[in-house]
Amino acid sequence: MGAGLTTALLVTTLAGLATALGALLGVLLRRPGPRAMSASLGFAAGVMVYVSFAELLKNAFASGIGFAGGNLAFFAGFGAMFVVDLAVPHEYMAESHDRGRRGRLMRTGVLTALGLGIHNFPEGLATFTATLHDVKLGMAVGFAIAVHNIPEGLAVSAPILAATGRRGKAFAWGALSGLAEPAGALVAAAVLHAYLTETALGWLMGGVAGLMVYVALDELVPASRQYGHEHLAITAAGGGMGIMALSLWMLH
Numbered sequence: 001m002g003a004g005l006t007t008a009l010l011v012t013t014l015a016g017l018a019t020a021l022g023a024l025l026g027v028l029l030r031r032p033g034p035r036a037m038s039a040s041l042g043f044a045a046g047v048m049v050y051v052s053f054a055e056l057l058k059n060a061f062a063s064g065i066g067f068a069g070g071n072l073a074f075f076a077g078f079g080a081m082f083v084v085d086l087a088v089p090h091e092y093m094a095e096s097h098d099r100g101r102r103g104r105l106m107r108t109g110v111l112t113a114l115g116l117g118i119h120n121f122p123e124g125l126a127t128f129t130a131t132l133h134d135v136k137l138g139m140a141v142g143f144a145i146a147v148h149n150i151p152e153g154l155a156v157s158a159p160i161l162a163a164t165g166r167r168g169k170a171f172a173w174g175a176l177s178g179l180a181e182p183a184g185a186l187v188a189a190a191v192l193h194a195y196l197t198e199t200a201l202g203w204l205m206g207g208v209a210g211l212m213v214y215v216a217l218d219e220l221v222p223a224s225r226q227y228g229h230e231h232l233a234i235t236a237a238g239g240g241m242g243i244m245a246l247s248l249w250m251l252h
Helices: 003-028 036-087 102-133 135-166 166-177 180-195 198-225 232-250
Strands: none
Touching: 003 102, 003 135, 003 166, 003 180, 036 135, 036 180, 036 198, 036 232, 102 135, 102 198, 135 166, 135 198, 135 232, 166 180, 198 232
16 A cells, blocks of 8 residues: 555544544543533534634646536535435534433444444544645645544433443444544545546545535534534634644645
């Protein structure tokens, strides 16, 4: 396996492991307060939106598919994620307060883990594709996805811990959902790599941009506002954009 493939797989795996970090926090620490959750989700949304438009879509336009092709790929990725979301809905911690009996809490945690796993698979493909094109870009995408994977791990481990009282089981389910991201990268490496010409990468980057914008607008922004700190959520989103702009400027 070439150095580029190895690096892309490593970056994707680290992004996926952030879900395990969230699960670990969920079983070791108290549930994060609403301000912390609102800020972290808003920050992740800002990072993902900025990277999508400032880097991924820009590179798609420059890859040979042009403005029309890049936009077509963007909306195709956006629409594909919409279909996945309809087929496999999932919940964040803001939406999954304790609802009574332990059996229902356990069901909530397991279904959340399965739903997040399916959602994380194309995110793994996104990180892998971006890293393969440009390591700096891939690190930016991986960072954005890692930030929003932490509350996802919390969303899985918290209800399972409440239902079972078993920290190991709660952590295992939370970590399991993040493994879908390196799985997505492995599929890309095994099946798609031979076909990843510059033009194909352009289509993929446009699609990845649409996917990430959908995740930010449909999941992260609403979830960050549900904690009752709307101004903090939008401020954190702006901060995420600013920090990502600064980091990309320093990397260029």
